[in-house]
Amino acid sequence: MGHSDNTPIKDEIYTSNWELSAYRGISVLDYLLMRKGLSPSRFNVGGSGSSMPLYPNTNEKNRSLNRRVEIIFKHLKEI
Structure with missing residues (x-):
């Protein structure tokens, strides 16, 4: 799951933070x-x-920590 901070996008590649986070x-x-x-x-x-x-997106350090990708592992029972 990709995530972004709340800084508005000023990029020609991504149109929104939603798109940026998905591409992450x-x-x-x-x-x-x-x-x-x-x-x-x-x-x-x-x-x-x-x-x-x-x-909180109140400073650059926090914003950088919010720009991330989470990998969630799930155990599936064998059928």
Whole structure:
């Protein structure tokens, strides 16, 4: 799950923090698939924009910590 801070986007590549956060997640997924050879059927990817900050977006240090990708592991029972 990709995340961003709440700084407005001033970029020609990404139109919103939602899009930026999704592409952050996609770039990590791409690394896992292409470089590590993992199966795409094992993954879901998404972005939450700036809606789930870990820290208040009140200074640059906190904003940098909010720009992240979370990898969530789930144990699936065998059928």
